[in-house]
Amino acid sequence: HVYLDNAATTPMHPDVVAAMTEQMNADFGNASSTHYYGRQAHSALDKARQTVADALHTDAANVVFTGGATESNNTAIIRTAYARRDQGMHIITSAIEHLSVLNPLRRLESEGFRVTYLPVDENGEISVSDFDAALDDETTLVTLMWGNNEVGSRMPIDKVGARLRNHQAWFHVDATQAFGLEDINPAALGINMLSASAHKLNGPKGVGLLYRDDQVHIQPFLLGGEQETKRRAGTENIPGIVGFAAAVQRLDKHAKAELEDRYVGFTRQITSALTDAGVEFHVNGNLEHERLPHVLNLWLPGVSTYALQTNLDLAGFAVSGGSACTAGSLEPSHVLTAMFGEDSPRIAESIRISYGTVTTAEDIDAFAAALIKAVQRLRARAAAK
Ligand code: PMP
Numbered sequence: 001h002v003y004l005d006n007a008a009t010t011p012m013h014p015d016v017v018a019a020m021t022e023q024m025n026a027d028f029g030n031a032s033s034t035h036y037y038g039r040q041a042h043s044a045l046d047k048a049r050q051t052v053a054d055a056l057h058t059d060a061a062n063v064v065f066t067g068g069a070t071e072s073n074n075t076a077i078i079r080t081a082y083a084r085r086d087q088g089m090h091i092i093t094s095a096i097e098h099l100s101v102l103n104p105l106r107r108l109e110s111e112g113f114r115v116t117y118l119p120v121d122e123n124g125e126i127s128v129s130d131f132d133a134a135l136d137d138e139t140t141l142v143t144l145m146w147g148n149n150e151v152g153s154r155m156p157i158d159k160v161g162a163r164l165r166n167h168q169a170w171f172h173v174d175a176t177q178a179f180g181l182e183d184i185n186p187a188a189l190g191i192n193m194l195s196a197s198a199h200k201l202n203g204p205k206g207v208g209l210l211y212r213d214d215q216v217h218i219q220p221f222l223l224g225g226e227q228e229t230k231r232r233a234g235t236e237n238i239p240g241i242v243g244f245a246a247a248v249q250r251l252d253k254h255a256k257a258e259l260e261d262r263y264v265g266f267t268r269q270i271t272s273a274l275t276d277a278g279v280e281f282h283v284n285g286n287l288e289h290e291r292l293p294h295v296l297n298l299w300l301p302g303v304s305t306y307a308l309q310t311n312l313d314l315a316g317f318a319v320s321g322g323s324a325c326t327a328g329s330l331e332p333s334h335v336l337t338a339m340f341g342e343d344s345p346r347i348a349e350s351i352r353i354s355y356g357t358v359t360t361a362e363d364i365d366a367f368a369a370a371l372i373k374a375v376q377r378l379r380a381r382a383a384a385k
Contacts, residue, residue, distance in 0.1 A: 001316045002363045006200075006356030007149050007177060007295050008320055012243070013202040013357070019246035020204065020239045031236050032227060041238050048245035055248045056194070056211055057185040064210045064231045065241050069176040070100040071221065072195035072210040073143075075232075076172045077104045079218035080141045080193070081113055087168055088138030094118045094126050094155065095338035096148050101174055102334075105143075114138070120338050123286040124153030131160060139169045146175040146184070150335040150352055151285040152295030161190025170216060176200055176208075177292055180251045181259060192216050198240065202357055203247030207240035263293035263355050266364045270296065270353065273368035279375050284336060284350055296353045297336075299346040303378045308351055311374040317367050320352040 003011065023044060029037030031045045046060070053060040066072045081091060093105060095117045105115045116134040118126040126144075135142075142164060144155040157173060164171045172193040175184055179194075180201030186194050194211040198204055210232075212218075224233030251259075267287065274281050284297040300308060305321035312319055332347045340346050353367070 001318065002359075002367055003318050004353045004355065004359065004363070004367060005318050005320045006359070007352065007354035009199045009205065010202045010356045011358060012204060013247060013250060015250060016203055016243045016246045020243040023239045023242045027238070031238060032225065041236075044238055044242055045236055048241045051245040052209060052248055055179075055184075058187060058211065058213075061229070062211055062213060064212065064228050065236060065244070066208045066210050066232060067206055067237070068199075068208040069098075069174065069195045069197035070208075072197075072208050073098070073100040073172075073174055074104050075210055075218070075221040076193045076195060076212075077101065077141065077143055078108065079221060080170055080172070080216075081108050083218045084140035084170075088136075088140045090114045090116070090136060090138040090140065092116045092118065092131065092134050092139055092142045092169075094120060094144055096120050096124060096150075096153075096335045097143070097145055098149060098174060098176070101143055101145070120153070122339055123289060124148055124151045124284070124335065124339050125286075125289070126155060128156050128159050128163075131156075132163070135163070135167065135169070139167070141172060142169050143172040143174070146173055146178040146182070147292035147295075148335060149177045149295065150333060151297045151339070152292040153285050154290050154292065157191070158189055165190050177295070180248060181256060181292070181294065183253060183256060186211055187213065198244035198247055201247045201251060204240045204243040207237055207244050209244070259357065260293050262359075266355050266359065266361070267293070267296050269361065269364045270298075270368050270371070273365075273372065277372045277376075279372055281375075282346075284339065284346060294355045296355075297350055298353070299350045300375050301345065301349060302382055303349055303375055305348055305350055307378055308374055311378065312351075312367075312370060315370045315374065317370050320354070321350070 027040045027044055029041035031041040049060045049063050053063045091113060109115050118130050120126055146157060147154045161171055170192040171190055173191045174195045176195060176197045179196035192213050192215055197208040220231050220233060222233045227233055227236055280301055282299040284299055309321045336347045
């Protein structure tokens with residue numbers, strides 16, 4: 001079997017498993033306890049926080065560990081909206097954010113907040129002039145993703161960050177698909193809050209982070225004990241946090257640059273193979289633009305997502321029809337809908353392929369051959385009807 005759904009989640013790296021196993025066996029203490037066991041756990045927690053903070057070019061005090069990017073996004077959005085109610089009730093986002101951003105915003109709308117959902121073009125990109133037109137004196141929060149999990153398009157984070165430097169609105173970025181893969185310096189980009197999740201970079205599930213700079217004062221989402229310097233109650237998931245740090249440590253600058261080159265090569269391998277075989281396809285997104293290199297979304301006209309995904313699965317290749325979060329439901333992708341309109345055939349005829357650190361050129365060769373075969377078979381069957 002070949003796993004090509006790394007935007008959904010990634011396999012844990014053996015170094016991560018080893019670090020977590022050691023933590024669970026030797027240092028099971030509660031980091032809040034003052035005895036030896038507690039101090040051991042606390043020291044592991046401090047060390048992990050420093051590792052993750054270094055990756056974000058920031059101080060350890062700016063990193064809060066959470067139960068994943070969903071919690072980080074919910075906390076950043078809902079708690080900022082409430083904390084800044086007196087300054088305004090307007091929030092700006094895009095139409096193609098993850099549901100862990102869109103659903104908190106819908107909740108806020110039902111409570112009287114005003115939300116602008118910036119539209120995207122066929123590349124899955126917003127326009128900065130639309131952003132400028134939306135920003136007003138009541139805007140207290142702008143929340144945009146670093147890059148999209150379904151099509152890989154990027155948001156103009158640097159431009160938006162620069163514009164917000166002289167505006168009251170705080171800038172939150174959901175960097176879940178990019179953290180670990182790209183070098184991110186929130187302070188340099190004018191980002192006040194940033195979310196990430198460990199399981200997207202070969203770490204464990206159920207652990208993430210919320211970066212927040214000195215300007216941000218919000219109430220915790222979870223109320224209880226004084227963990228995470230009163231910013232997130234609940235006994236810390238030390239094994240998960242240690243695993244997160246181990247995953248981050250593996251991906252230094254050199255590794256990131258090498259991965260990007262490799263992923264760009266994989267995409268070229270797949271698109272060239274399809275072209276050479278005379279198989280009609282279109283990329284949902286724009287490969288010429290700056291984008292997340294590990295995500296490739298293809299429209300195969302005349303071939304249903306469901307049939308193609310099932311065929312590939314039987315042949316031993318795991319890809320996704322959209323995002324994992326919506327694949328289980330029959331809901332059409334809100335990302336492809338925002339890009340192409342709800343009547344576009346692309347919505348029911350596209351697949352997402354996403355690479356990870358263990359993906360090899362041989363995997364991609366075998367996948368391209370299987371994809372060509374499956375598409376040709378399904379098209380022939382449709383033609384025979
Ligand atoms: N944001 C984005 C862009 C994502 O891709 C995901 C994971 N699919 C999340 C947030 C949520 O992460 P988690 O499920 O780990 O909370």
